Amino acid sequence: MYILIRPIIDRKGSNHDMKNVGGFERGFRIILGLGILSLLLFLSGPVRFIGLIGIFPLWTGATQFCFMNKMLGRNSCKLQL
Template sequence: MKNVGGFDRGFRIILGIALLSLFYFLPGYWKLFGLISLPLLITGLTQKCGINKLLGRNTCRIN
């Protein structure tokens, strides 16, 4: 069941891409902050978020 939609989905994808750029531009161990983008991109692209499910939230209008 999809529970991520609309603005939430777009925001996660854009923020994920922005954070992924940190992986390429930051030196040394700071690159690890770029890996924060992976969960954002995965939940944005699959439209499924475990945290939303636990909280009972659904931002997707069509199931």
Template sequence: MKRNVGGVDRTIRVILGLAILSLLFILHGSTRFIGLIGLVPLLTAFVGFCPLYTLLGIKTCRVSSHK
């Protein structure tokens, strides 16, 4: 897996992931489990790889000049 998620993108993903994950504590009943979707942006932020970006050919990380 090559890294395709850059620094700003990762920061946004962490903030968004935590906000969505907080729904676990805000919502009631079975709808609160929608908050588990927040794990996806958190995971992609920590790993630095987004499978959807690969399919769409998007790269938000800096290109390294070293080979």
């Protein structure tokens, strides 16, 4: 059990290496996510559920972590410790 819990405990204090979205990209993702989510209000019928796609850019902007950025080796967060 110690082996399973140790990585969580070790990373608890150092969250800076998990962030890879920052600056302009973070703001753009949040605004884009809110804009796409607003389609839920403005469209009618089953087509409006396309607006749920807005959850992904909103989530990545809010948490400052994007799995695709990590896979591609991109980092727009300029935090250096």
